[in-house]
Amino acid sequence: MGPTSAIAALQQAxxxxxxxxxxxxxxxxxxxxxxxxxxxxxxLATLDNALKSVRHCSRCNNFSAKELCSIxxxxxxxxxxxxxxxxxxxxxSVEQAGIFKGMYFVLMGHLSPLDGIGPDELGVRNLIELLExxxxxxxxxxxxxxxxGEATADYIGEIARKRSIKVTRLARGLPMGxxxxxxxxxxxxxxxxxxxxx
Amino acid sequence: MGPTSAIAALQQAxxxxxxxxxxxxxxxxxxxxxxxxxxxxxxLATLDNALKSVRHCSRCNNFSAKELCSIxxxxxxxxxxxxxxxxxxxxxSVEQAGIFKGMYFVLMGHLSPLDGIGPDELGVRNLIELLExxxxxxxxxxxxxxxxGEATADYIGEIARKRSIKVTRLARGLPMGxxxxxxxxxxxxxxxxxxxxx
Numbered sequence: 001m002g003p004t005s006a007i008a009a010l011q012q013a014x015x016x017x018x019x020x021x022x023x024x025x026x027x028x029x030x031x032x033x034x035x036x037x038x039x040x041x042x043x044l045a046t047l048d049n050a051l052k053s054v055r056h057c058s059r060c061n062n063f064s065a066k067e068l069c070s071i072x073x074x075x076x077x078x079x080x081x082x083x084x085x086x087x088x089x090x091x092x093s094v095e096q097a098g099i100f101k102g103m104y105f106v107l108m109g110h111l112s113p114l115d116g117i118g119p120d121e122l123g124v125r126n127l128i129e130l131l132e133x134x135x136x137x138x139x140x141x142x143x144x145x146x147x148x149g150e151a152t153a154d155y156i157g158e159i160a161r162k163r164s165i166k167v168t169r170l171a172r173g174l175p176m177g178x179x180x181x182x183x184x185x186x187x188x189x190x191x192x193x194x195x196x197x198x
Numbered sequence: 199m200g201p202t203s204a205i206a207a208l209q210q211a212x213x214x215x216x217x218x219x220x221x222x223x224x225x226x227x228x229x230x231x232x233x234x235x236x237x238x239x240x241x242l243a244t245l246d247n248a249l250k251s252v253r254h255c256s257r258c259n260n261f262s263a264k265e266l267c268s269i270x271x272x273x274x275x276x277x278x279x280x281x282x283x284x285x286x287x288x289x290x291s292v293e294q295a296g297i298f299k300g301m302y303f304v305l306m307g308h309l310s311p312l313d314g315i316g317p318d319e320l321g322v323r324n325l326i327e328l329l330e331x332x333x334x335x336x337x338x339x340x341x342x343x344x345x346x347g348e349a350t351a352d353y354i355g356e357i358a359r360k361r362s363i364k365v366t367r368l369a370r371g372l373p374m375g376x377x378x379x380x381x382x383x384x385x386x387x388x389x390x391x392x393x394x395x396x
Contacts, residue, residue: 004263006251007286010244016237018229024217026287031216032245033252033261034306039214044245046208047230051238053204054231063231065202088205089224108232 007033059130061123062106063088071095071104078102080137084127084156086110086144094142102140105130110148111155119155127156131163138166145172205231257328259321260304261286269293269302276300278335282325282354284308284342292340300338303328308346309353317353325354329361336364343370 014025032040057069081102107122139160143149173191212223230238255267279300305320337358341347371389
């Protein structure tokens with residue numbers, strides 16, 4: 001009845017997308033089949049191509065089309081500085097800010113035992129190998145300031161300290177344009193604690 | 199830099215989905231490529247299949263795998279009653295309620311001049327042909343109670359009246375489980391206006 005089984009199967013498949021429940025999946029399937037077959041064809045082509053061509057950089061673990069991504073292959077980057085991030089999107093933000101000229105390691109997530117994501121899933125073994133086979137002066141922990149991000153930073157910080165590498169974490173405080181009135185208590189107390197001579 | 203052009207192309211393609219902006223598209227692409235390649239393969243297969251196999255029923259305009267959908271092909275349905283709806287999802291809801299045994303016509307949308315959706319895009323020509331070539335006693339306007347749904351109902355009601363067909367619209371009032379405290383003024387005034395002897 002109603003939609004054919006082909007549509008039901010498509011709706012079911014779309015539900016694997018993050019944040020997509022049964023109603024959104026239904027709306028998406030309707031949109032793709034009725035309003036935008038051109039867009040649907042583009043999703044087909046680009047997803048197929050991405051699944052076939054995208055793999056991980058053997059050094060930094062970020063998505064890459066080649067064995068070494070363009071950042072790791074660049075002679076202009078400082079190999080003594082290593083910034084550890086959670087996702088390619090985080091790396092993208094840092095690159096866009098243009099303030100960091102060292103190398104990266106992308107964990108592709110954070111420690112989350114309940115979801116079955118432990119050190120092995122984050123490629124920590126590759127990170128350790130990187131730390132042991134390269135002359136790295138400083139490791140900058142740039143995981144998110146969430147519970148999971150902090151736990152991940154603690155874990156990796158420990159690994160680096162054992163190998164006598166200097167460990168730093170991004171500063172915390174008020175964001176640019178931040179108004180005290182709307183800041184949460186945690187941010188405010190970090191901002192006071194970390195206050196600097198002016 | 200950062201993600202390869204294959205990922206950028208996938209992100210761009212995903213933005214054609216309703217309610218998906220650049221950030222969601224980025225999250226979806228990451229999820230598909232890093233966390234759920236199985237799910238991505240299922241989207242590929244089911245979307246490809248749906249694009250190839252899904253077309254419109256020649257009678258009711260709903261999605262169908264065959265020339266006539268299962269409802270239009272069923273001898274158990276009353277062809278003298280025609281319920282006009284906006285989307286396949288609306289039809290699905292009515293079917294699940296199990297209270298209607300007539301036939302349907304699915305507009306696949308509503309009148310929306312600003313989006314370039316006029317009578318032609320809604321298959322109104324097919325609807326008129328249906329009204330003129332079949333003995334239909336009553337047309338039930340079951341478009342949504344939104345501005346666009348009402349305008350669409352007005353338009354189709356006019357067409358049916360011109361052909362001396364009885365036109366009805368779904369009752370309006372409090373929904374089941376509705377609490378007066380939380381009802382909007384429009385619903386409340388409709389509920390008072392349409393009050394019935396008890």
